[in-house]
Each structure stands twice: as structure tokens, then as C-alpha cells.
């Protein structure tokens with residue numbers, strides 16, 4: 001993923017000014033900065049929810065600055081997107097939540113669906129909860145389901161916006177470790193976080209957003 005001289009707007013207001021950075025295949029990158037500085041706007045631009053940045057924004061080979069609406073689902077299949085609030089379908093079981101996404105993204109063979117379902121649930125340690133409803137799971141477990149869902153289509157990049165914001169510190173740390181484990185298997189991760197303990201305990205490349213700029217922050221704070 002690469003941004004070159006990109007300007008990002010919210011309702012015609014410039015939120016990020018002249019952003020240039022590159023994230024290579026398989027990198028892990030934290031995104032930090034004060035509330036309201038534009039972290040979410042940056043992530044939304046990367047998954048083409050916030051449109052029309054200027055400059056060049058290339059994500060998984062797609063030119064975001066000129067992407068056509070009908071191409072957006074194909075971009076999203078290359079990405080895993082994870083938010084703070086878990087956004088599961090509450091009237092469907094864990095398995096049904098995942099199968100729903102697979103069917104919506106073109107999976108048809110039920111044997112393959114079953115294998116992939118087991119595979120992603122195993123990766124997040126939730127095989128035994130397959131038939132539970134979201135309300136029967138803890139916050140950390142719900143976030144694991146969301147991560148499993150994000151992994152279904154073997155994304156090149158995981159974009160996570162404050163994914164541990166609603167979790168207790170211990171659970172949050174387990175989720176962070178899961179992101180690192182996924183990253184070790186080759187998926188790039190860009191994670192917005194307010195948790196500076198993470199940066200100290202699990203150092204990684206960090207981008208800081210401040211004064212409308214996105215700058216390299218070294219390897220720790």
C-alpha cells in the first residue's frame with residue numbers, strides 16, 4: 001500500500017495534508033495520534049469508504065483516488081477490516097456470521113466453506129464456539145470472531161481501527177498478540193490505537209498523525 005502526496009478531506013475540510021508513506025507486504029504498523037486527528041479518516045480512505053483523496057493512494061493494487069464504485073467490493077476482498085465495536089449479526093450464530101460473508105463474497109462450494117470456517121475459527125481459538133450466538137460470547141471472543149471474519153478471504157492487509165478499545169487490558173493484549181500472530185503468517189497490519197502500552201511492550205513501526213500530517217515515529221515512544 002502506498003500514498004504519495006495524498007490529501008484527505010471530510011466534507012470539503014482538509015483532514016490530512018500531503019500524506020506520503022508506504023507499507024510493504026507483511027509489515028506491522030501502528031497508527032497513533034490524538035482523538036479527532038484523522039486516523040479513522042485515513043483508514044476509511046484506504047478501504048474506499050471515504051472517497052476522492054487527491055494525490056496517489058494505492059491499496060492492494062487498486063488506485064483509490066480514482067476507484068469506481070463497482071470495484072470497491074473487489075478491493076474490500078483483499079482487505080480485512082476490523083473496528084472497535086464488533087459489528088456481528090446478533091441474530092446469527094458465529095458460524096452463520098462467517099458463512100454469510102463467504103456467500104456474499106462468492107463462495108459456493110459447501111465443503112470448501114466448511115473447511116475455511118474451521119480454519120479461521122481455529123486460527124482465533126474459537127472452534128468450540130461455532131454454534132454460539134454473539135451474545136453468548138465475551139467481548140474478547142466477539143472480537144476474535146470479527147478477526148476470523150476478516151481472515152476469510154486471505155487478506156493482504158488487515159486495517160484495524162482501535163480494535164481493542166472496548167476490551168479489558170488483558171483481553172486487549174491477547175487480541176494484539178493474535179494480530180501479531182496473523183502478521184507472522186504474512187498479512188500486513190495497520191492498527192490505529194490509543195494504547196501506548198502496546199507500543200512499549202510490542203514495538204513495531206509507528207506512524208503518528210498530528211497537525212494534519214502523517215509522520216514516521218521510529219520504533220517506539
Ligand SMILES: Nc1ncnc2c1ncn2[C@@H]1O[C@H](COP(=O)(O)OP(=O)(O)OP(=O)(O)O)[C@@H](O)[C@H]1O
Nearest residue numbers: 010011015033034035036037038039040041042162
Ligand atoms: N463523517 C464526517 N463528516 C464530517 N467530518 C468528519 C466526519 N468524520 C470525521 N470528521 C472530522 O474529521 C476529523 C478527523 O476525524 P477522525 O474520525 O478521522 O479522527 P480519529 O483520529 O480517527 O479520531 P478517534 O481517535 O476519535 O477515532 C475530525 O475533525 C472530525 O470531526
